[in-house]
Amino acid sequence: MSITIADVAARAGVSKTTVSRVLNGKGELDLRTAERVRQVIAELGYVPSARAVGLARGRTRIVGMLVPSLTWPWMGEVLQGAVDVVESQGYGLLLFTFNRGEESMHQFASQVSAQSFDGLLVIEPEGTLTYIEQLHARGLPVVLIDDRAKRPQFPSVATTNRAGGESAARHLLELGRYRPLVITGVERFGCTHERLDGFRDTYAEAGIELDPELVFEGDFTHESGRRGVQYALEQRLAFDAIFAHNDLSAGGAIQAVRETGRNVPNDVSVVGFDDIPYAEHTEPPLTTVHQPMRQMGQAAARMLMGYFGGTPLPEDPQVLPTTLIVRSSTAPKPTARTRPAPKHRSH
Template sequence: MSITIADVAARAGVSKTTVSRVLNGKGELDLRTAERVRQVIAELGYVPSARAVGLARGRTRIVGMLVPSLTWPWMGEVLQGAVDVVESEGYGLLLFTCNRGEESMQQFASQVSAQSFDGLLVIEPEGTLAYIEQLHSRGLPVVLIDDRAKQPLFPSVATTNRAGGEAAAQHLLELGRRHPLVITGVDWFGCTQERLDGFRDTYAAAGVELDRRLVFEGDFTHESGRKGVQKALDAGLRFDSIFAHNDLSAGGAIQAVRETGRNVPNDVSVVGFDDIPYAQHTEPPLTTVHQPMRQMGQVAARMLMSYFGGQPLPEEPKVLPTTLIVRSSTAPVTARQSLRPAGDDPSPLTEH
């Protein structure tokens, strides 16, 4: 059975009002009494509910945030954006990750049941969308960040993944790069398909059909970028450019290309996606599609703050634009050449 504020009061030999004052840090209390109450709370494992903690103020003034992991390359930017807004409004942020799988979700669910926060920001841990939709339908205000083209049944903040793919393709085409290698993200992510569709359709509109053999599924890691290049080399495929679906895999691709003795950007130009800080420190610095991750965190948090202020949550997703950032990893074609397997005659392979 769950522990209640009445249980704490009975064990400590005080009233429920006294326990509430200890939880809220309000009112003049005898120090020994307050310490006894805190000790009983710890002994019983009592998780204070929003009603208990916020007895005098009506809300917890806490925003929950559920994310898959803190190791995602752009996670810090999203978190900082959310914190910027939440703290400026006098709220706190209670962060949950899914690093321990089902155990993590059970812990999160217990905090939901305890009403430990007033609203929830989510970067969806895989397989939890239906559960999050249930929470929203039961009255918990929820905003999803980075919807990955899933279009949930509650408010969300997304970015223009398809337009980002289009911008990457247009840039490479303008440089005369007509034989791109594509290293995608995880196939079942909606953003992966949107980026690929935008890129492929832009090339098609220019009269260039992507070679299916030059589209490799990655997993957004540095190693998947290296492997994508190596698979193309092993298959003897020709390419003069690379579009990687995130900056880490683009960095891996750059390294793999340079290890063959080819030059980036002249022999092979490379474009990434995200514009994380790492993109400025690759060699050469990476041309990439900027996702406004910090702004996405800010916009999502503002939605909740406005809701707490009496405004309804928006029914339509808020979509923020991507922007192409051109750095030194792309350059115009200056010679009739492209990359071929190491050890082969390095003579030009591609007619432009």
Template sequence: MPITIADVAARAGVSKTTVSRVLNGKGELDVQTAARVRRVIEELGYVPSARAVGLARGRTRVVGMLVPSLTWPWMGEVLQGAVDVVETEGYGLLLFTCNRGEESMRQFASQVSAKSFDGLLVIEPEGTLDYITDLHARGLPVVLIDDRGHQPLFPSVTTTNRSGGAEAARHLLELGRRRPLVITGIEPFGCTQERLAGFGDVYAEAGSPLDPRLVVEGDFTFDRGRAVVKQLMADGLEFDAVFAHNDLSAAGALLAIRESGRRVPEDVALVGFDDIPYASHTDPPLTTVHQPMRQMGEAAARMLLAHFDGTPLPDAPHVLPTTLIIRASTMVPA
């Protein structure tokens, strides 16, 4: 049987409260009593529950993290960034996904009620923003990662989706590509709207507004990217470039272009978004807009941990810039 705080109290001839005060350094204690309790702890090999000690101190030293799924291509980078910071500072991470829908959220809510963590990092599962906002309003420190343009009423870390789209457009225009196909993300997402707006504004300013027939909603998947290109080619719509709102869609588009007998980048230049590790291993390697996903996870975790130490959470979003990474899917090697 594991040694309990009651065992220590009985052997030392004190109350469990006294043992707890010794463990947590709270209150004034007789020096000899405290020394006796520590000696008994050592003799019995008692290891206090980290959770119990944390609760006694008013902290669990655990950070919660809520995400939609672990299957998103860039999720690992965000998680690694958050974990690097959390573990370095001596905290644990309690991870929740929404893979099972309402059942997952009920389980998460029970952990919130049990005060199992000191604060929460969130990559918003669809339809949960109001609930997360309410948790923050009730006193749970929350930092949102990748706000999708929602601009929530609590702290967030985001990136420059609009300027990323604009930079992709400028690059294609510099290459003389005047008729791009845009495979968007899911339409309600703020990141989709921002990337499309940035891209479209640059083309409009250059006197080449986007052809509405060449702006097609995608779903961030390889299969949808491939299907869009195949359908438009079957319909006889011409395009000399593709801007896909993520790298998986771009990879699907790349396959469909090559299956048609066209060449990338000679016939069709191709730009993705995210810069997941796979992007540099396509054939040809993919030009893409790099999102600093690991840095976003790091920044959100630092913001939350600094709040635990007394630094107020910021009112304005913390914005990290995107960067265009040029590879062979747009530039023919010299």
């Protein structure tokens, strides 16, 4: 049978309240009494319930994390970043996904009501932002990761989506690529607009207006990258580069281009966005805009840990920079070769 707090109290000749005070370091206790209780705890091998101790302290020492799905390509990096920080501070992580829609949300709400965690990290499942804002307003500390340009009414960690689009454009312009096909992300996401605006404005500053027909709405999937290329070919639209709004669609685009017999990067250079591990293993390896996803998870978790330690949550978003990673899917546009003049034979 497991040893209980009552067993410790009986052996030490004190009340259960006294044992609880020793465990939680609360209240003034006679030193000899406290030492006797600790000795009995050691003799009996009593291990207190982490939840019971947490409730006694007013904390569960658990952080909740709500995410749309674990299948998103960069989700593992964010999770690992958050776990690195949370576990280093002696906290646990309680993970909730939104895979089953309303059923998932009801399950999550029941855990909120039960006060099962001290604070919440969120990668917003679509349509839940208002509810999360209400939780924060009622006193639950919340930090949003990847705000998708929504600028919520609570702390967040974001990245420079617009600057990422600008860096992709500058790179392609430097390579002499003046007619890019853009395969965007989901239209309703703010990050899609920021990446496109940064890319389009940088080309405009160079005196080049993007052809609206060469902007194809994708959905961040490998297949949408293929569809974007196929659409351009069917419409007989010439392009010498592709900017895809994530690495999966960039990989699909590379595959579709190569299937036409064209060369990547010489005929068509391709740039992605995210820098997930997959990007290093496309053929050729993908030039892409690196999002610091693990660092974003770490930064958000540090905000919560700081709050638990007495530091107020910041009012302004923490924004981490993107970085262009150049690999082999981009190269200077070959210059047109002039046909050499025929050599005259000497008589």
